[in-house]
Ligand SMILES: [Zn+2]
């Protein structure tokens with residue numbers, strides 16, 4: 001046994017104290033509020049159970065997600081609810097930003113619709129470090145919005161003006177589900193993000209349920225930006241159907257901001273998303289003969305089966321039409337995109353068996369990522385255990401989604 005000289009020992013201790021403990025944290029940044037606690041609508045198509053409190057509790061107790069972004073926190077009534085939980089001490093505003101409830105932190109966010117002249121509509125996500133910053137954004141937004149209580153409302157300013165207001169308040173700014181025909185920046189608004197936004201003020205882009213890292217890498221404009229994968233949940237069950245894994249020293253706004261910039265050891269370590277083939281808008285869909293056009297050909301203007309021009313353009317087809325790379329080149333520094341089949345897609349796994357799994361393993365993240373096949377089989381039998389493990393390893397076969405229908409597990 002050697003003796004460490006005193007000054008070296010002191011150095012070592014200083015290093016240990018300075019280096020923060022960076023751990024893997026699951027992060028889902030796009031969750032809607034359906035109703036206020038008094039029952040007033042926020043996201044009209046969202047579930048009644050989606051209140052601010054219920055989302056925090058579901059993420060902490062059942063999902064095992066360390067950071068959730070709730071993107072209807074611009075609503076003044078929701079802000080009153082947050083204040084109520086802060087006053088009672090059930091939730092705490094954290095030093096580095098975000099609201100802490102038990103094992104989960106909530107980042108305060110807002111999804112806002114813009115429509116610049118000559119372009120289609122686009123959804124943009126803004127996140128602010130503190131409740132007071134979010135209230136200040138609300139005070140500004142309500143001057144340009146018809147009803148600031150509701151979710152995803154159109155704001156009557158340009159995308160750049162909105163971006164400036166968010167960045168000026170120390171916020172993060174992320175174009176939502178960028179490729180979807182329904183209000184994605186590329187899917188609906190423009191062929192280039194630079195037409196809509198200042199690229200310097202874009203913190204990340206959200207891929208959306210029908211796209212993955214490989215597909216997005218066909219567009220060189222996206223090279224500088226991290227990709228995030230989020231659930232866009234409209235019900236409690238859908239929280240975490242897509243999510244990110246980040247290396248963070250604490251579940252705070254400041255740490256997530258560092259991870260998006262890939263600084264000080266904070267980073268996105270993986271994206272977990274649906275196989276894009278499961279997404280509702282993956283391929284072009286013919287509403288006349290109801291077939292999904294899963295062909296190599298890109299420039300479809302009519303259904304190749306029945307000739308009808310009433311087709312719903314798929315995300316894959318949209319990407320190929322604006323791609324400026326003919327050969328795929330994924331930046332080796334990008335985190336892996338891991339296909340994840342949500343537990344609700346697993347054949348035979350109903351609420352009762354799900355309850356047994358949660359009793360045994362605590363959270364969905366533990367079931368998805370940590371339980372072994374034999375541990376799973378001991379609770380729900382070999383068949384379901386094998387589905388879960390094959391899904392985890394990307395070995396489940398799926399058919400293709402399109403035109404608003406999800407693909408399905410076929411094996
Ligand atoms: Zn949206």
Ligand SMILES: [Zn+2]
Nearest residue numbers: 030032111232
């Ligand atoms: Zn949304």
